[in-house]
Amino acid sequence: MRIVALAGGIGGARFLRGLRAAIGPQDEITVIGNTGDDIHLYGLKVCPDLDTVMYTLGGGIHEEQGWGRTDETWSIKAEMKEYGVGPEWFGLGDRDFATHLVRSQMLAAGYSLSQVTEALCVRWQPGVRLLPMSDDRVETHVRITDEQGTRAIHFQEYWVRLHAAVDAEAIIPVGADTAKPAPGVLDAIAEADVILFPPSNPVVSIGTILAVPGIREAVAAAPAPVVGLSPIIGGAPVRGMADKVLAAVGVEATAEAVALDYGADLIDGWLVDTADEAAVAAVEAGGIACRAVPLLMTDVDATAEMARAALALAEQVRR
Ligand code: GDP
Ligand code: CA
Numbered sequence: 001m002r003i004v005a006l007a008g009g010i011g012g013a014r015f016l017r018g019l020r021a022a023i024g025p026q027d028e029i030t031v032i033g034n035t036g037d038d039i040h041l042y043g044l045k046v047c048p049d050l051d052t053v054m055y056t057l058g059g060g061i062h063e064e065q066g067w068g069r070t071d072e073t074w075s076i077k078a079e080m081k082e083y084g085v086g087p088e089w090f091g092l093g094d095r096d097f098a099t100h101l102v103r104s105q106m107l108a109a110g111y112s113l114s115q116v117t118e119a120l121c122v123r124w125q126p127g128v129r130l131l132p133m134s135d136d137r138v139e140t141h142v143r144i145t146d147e148q149g150t151r152a153i154h155f156q157e158y159w160v161r162l163h164a165a166v167d168a169e170a171i172i173p174v175g176a177d178t179a180k181p182a183p184g185v186l187d188a189i190a191e192a193d194v195i196l197f198p199p200s201n202p203v204v205s206i207g208t209i210l211a212v213p214g215i216r217e218a219v220a221a222a223p224a225p226v227v228g229l230s231p232i233i234g235g236a237p238v239r240g241m242a243d244k245v246l247a248a249v250g251v252e253a254t255a256e257a258v259a260l261d262y263g264a265d266l267i268d269g270w271l272v273d274t275a276d277e278a279a280v281a282a283v284e285a286g287g288i289a290c291r292a293v294p295l296l297m298t299d300v301d302a303t304a305e306m307a308r309a310a311l312a313l314a315e316q317v318r319r
Helices: 010-022 048-058 075-082 094-108 113-124 155-161 185-191 206-210 215-221 242-248 255-262 274-285 300-317
Strands: 002-007 028-033 039-041 044-046 129-132 139-146 149-154 170-174 194-197 226-229 269-272 289-292
Touching: 002 010, 002 185, 002 206, 010 028, 010 048, 010 300, 028 048, 028 185, 044 094, 048 113, 048 129, 075 094, 094 113, 113 129, 129 185, 139 155, 149 155, 170 206, 170 242, 185 215, 194 300, 206 215, 226 300, 255 269, 255 274, 269 274, 269 300, 274 289, 289 300
Parallel strands: 002 028, 002 194, 028 129, 194 226, 226 269, 269 289
Antiparallel strands: 039 044, 139 149, 139 170
């Protein structure tokens, strides 16, 4: 079975680890990763979501933190601070720096982001084919209003420096409108047997991937069933501040509102947590098959069970 999953960072990566544990040796997973979180720092290209997927599946992730490398040290950051060079709010550890150096060196030599990602994965052996959504530069910005007035800031500045404490007025995936899907992305979607939306952020992770012209259309037109898992449980994101960016696009932070926002033209099935059993009827009324199952990714076994439930629902909705 050929499985395609769209993925952001932590939520996507943890789900993929369960999915990998749930499938058989003949099954293969292609991951289309969000690159809208990418940021250039110190002249280096940093791809937080691709790296979170790569490190998590490759066994190099800082488990508790959910991002960055295990057993990290921070000498470079401390030295930069001595020069007065920031940003101080973005955590780039010494081991992580090596990844960004390799990536930036290869990009400067003319390789595409897809080629670089493939090269980095030779080391990490994530057990999936990891494709960036696009080789073109896309960077999500967030419009806010504060004492400095109304302006758009980089998503990382909004998320990491401001902790989404200011209201987001609009989410702008800068560059997405002219970006092309990376090589292999549209083919993978068209040839998939199942397409999954992990419990990733619907706006700034899955939404950004779908904003690359051609990708949403390809998912909607794909012969494969499309099944998503709710990142919202009991009216709140399990982790992080997804409610803030949902508000910016006018979507309530509930399991049913997120499903209905994707809509029946995009997804065929949706899993909500057992705490949201009451949402099942509303989702089904929207033309999307819905089941309530435990959706907390407490460990790999529990996550593998979620993946099995998603694959089972995909079989039920297969046309
Ligand atoms: P990010 O790029 O690191 O923010 O990661 P993603 O976009 O892939 O995933 C973030 C989303 O994962 C958040 O909106 C959370 O609601 C969701 N999430 C995190 N842990 C869990 C969990 O255990 N269960 C579910 N259902 N969602 C989760
Ligand atoms: Ca992200």
